[in-house]
Amino acid sequence: MRAVIVREHGPVAQHRLETVPDPVPARGEVLIEARAFGVNFPDLMVMQGSYQLLPPRPFSPGKEVAGVVGAIGAGVERVRLGDRVMALPEYGAFAEKVVVPEAICYRMPPAMPFDEGAVLALAYQTAHFALLERGAYKRGETVLVTGASGGVGLAGVQLAKALGATVIAGVTSKEKGELCKRHGADHVIDLAAPDLRESVRAQVQAAVGKRGVDIVLDSVGGDAFDGALRALAWCGRLVSIGFASGRVPEAKAGYLLVKNLAVLGLQWTDYRGREPGRVQRVQEELYALYGEGKLKPEITARYPLERFAEALARFESRQVQGKIVLLP
Numbered sequence: 426m427r428a429v430i431v432r433e434h435g436p437v438a439q440h441r442l443e444t445v446p447d448p449v450p451a452r453g454e455v456l457i458e459a460r461a462f463g464v465n466f467p468d469l470m471v472m473q474g475s476y477q478l479l480p481p482r483p484f485s486p487g488k489e490v491a492g493v494v495g496a497i498g499a500g501v502e503r504v505r506l507g508d509r510v511m512a513l514p515e516y517g518a519f520a521e522k523v524v525v526p527e528a529i530c531y532r533m534p535p536a537m538p539f540d541e542g543a544v545l546a547l548a549y550q551t552a553h554f555a556l557l558e559r560g561a562y563k564r565g566e567t568v569l570v571t572g573a574s575g576g577v578g579l580a581g582v583q584l585a586k587a588l589g590a591t592v593i594a595g596v597t598s599k600e601k602g603e604l605c606k607r608h609g610a611d612h613v614i615d616l617a618a619p620d621l622r623e624s625v626r627a628q629v630q631a632a633v634g635k636r637g638v639d640i641v642l643d644s645v646g647g648d649a650f651d652g653a654l655r656a657l658a659w660c661g662r663l664v665s666i667g668f669a670s671g672r673v674p675e676a677k678a679g680y681l682l683v684k685n686l687a688v689l690g691l692q693w694t695d696y697r698g699r700e701p702g703r704v705q706r707v708q709e710e711l712y713a714l715y716g717e718g719k720l721k722p723e724i725t726a727r728y729p730l731e732r733f734a735e736a737l738a739r740f741e742s743r744q745v746q747g748k749i750v751l752l753p
């Protein structure tokens with residue numbers, strides 16, 4: 426079979442699609458014949474060697490795959506041969522055949538196309554745990570999403586809207602704002618504006634009033650984080666999901682104290698490892714919302730697997746809107 430292989434960390438252009446032996450599922454494992462792969466910002470960091478979790482080399486990158494179960498190991502109980510599934514491995518998804526533990530395999534709804542199945546996955550799980558588990562969202566609250574036109578961001582916009590929030594999307598262009606509005610954002614603010622530290626609060630207050638927002642889902646960090654923290658309402662929660670801007674921000678405890686604020690971290694992979702049953706239940710909730718038409722992945726580009734480097738380069742040049750899919 427063919428798989429993307431990282432032999433040494435480095436720029437995406439240096440990695441190759443190689444022919445390697447087919448994997449064989451061991452006890453408790455499932456072999457998926459891939460039909461579509463989702464691409465995420467962290468894939469780029471893993472290939473470059475700058476991500477917090479790095480597999481031993483050589484390895485195949487990729488965190489999202491959808492396909493058909495082609496073989497199962499002994500002791501597999503929930504998944505059957507021929508099932509249409511999505512899986513969320515830490516790495517190894519960018520291969521024509523992918524072996525994963527049964528625990529991180531999710532049965533897709535029957536009518537769901539494989540490309541949508543591959544991306545209604547990590548970004549949506551991340552947004553769900555950020556909003557409901559870390560952010561302790563209550564129906565009717567106001568939610569600001571930074572990086573709202575990106576993978577995690579747009580999932581957050583859709584999910585918050587589906588669950589009854591007033592949603593503010595933080596984006597860097599008019600076109601990206603329109604995309605977020607189509608996916609449920611009630612208001613759009615400009616994260617390309619000067620002096621974000623002050624201007625995020627001013628824009629948020631102009632949109633929803635002086636009180637500010639109850640929850641921020643922040644996958645940008647840097648100046649967007651600094652500004653969003655100041656836009657929180659009394660007892661507001663900011664969930665730090667990522668640092669797409671490249672700067673890891675800091676929050677002053679004095680500022681948190683005087684407004685009863687909370688800044689919370691989210692590393693979704695921990696839930697997958699520690700509470701796989703809960704991640705399964707969240708995936709079922711996401712599929713139910715998809716079935717009701719409340720979640721709809723926005724796939725803006727599709728590439729054949731051999732052009733994976735072009736797909737990943739779009740994250741570097743900040744050209745990504747919604748999700749990108751690779752096809753074997």
Ligand SMILES: NC(=O)c1ccc[n+]([C@@H]2O[C@H](COP(=O)([O-])OP(=O)(O)OC[C@H]3O[C@@H](n4cnc5c(N)ncnc54)[C@H](OP(=O)(O)O)[C@@H]3O)[C@@H](O)[C@H]2O)c1
Nearest residue numbers: 466572575576577597644666667668669670691692693743
């Ligand atoms: N915590 C977790 O468990 C977890 C899980 C998945 C992902 N993540 C992290 O979440 C982040 C987003 O991942 P993703 O896959 O959604 O990436 P993505 O699709 O590339 O989205 C990133 C978003 O950030 C925006 N952005 C980048 N630099 C910016 C800046 N300086 N100012 C304002 N906006 C900026 C981009 O907007 P423009 O297009 O306008 O540049 C884009 O909308 C990454 O840091 C990733 O590592 C964390």
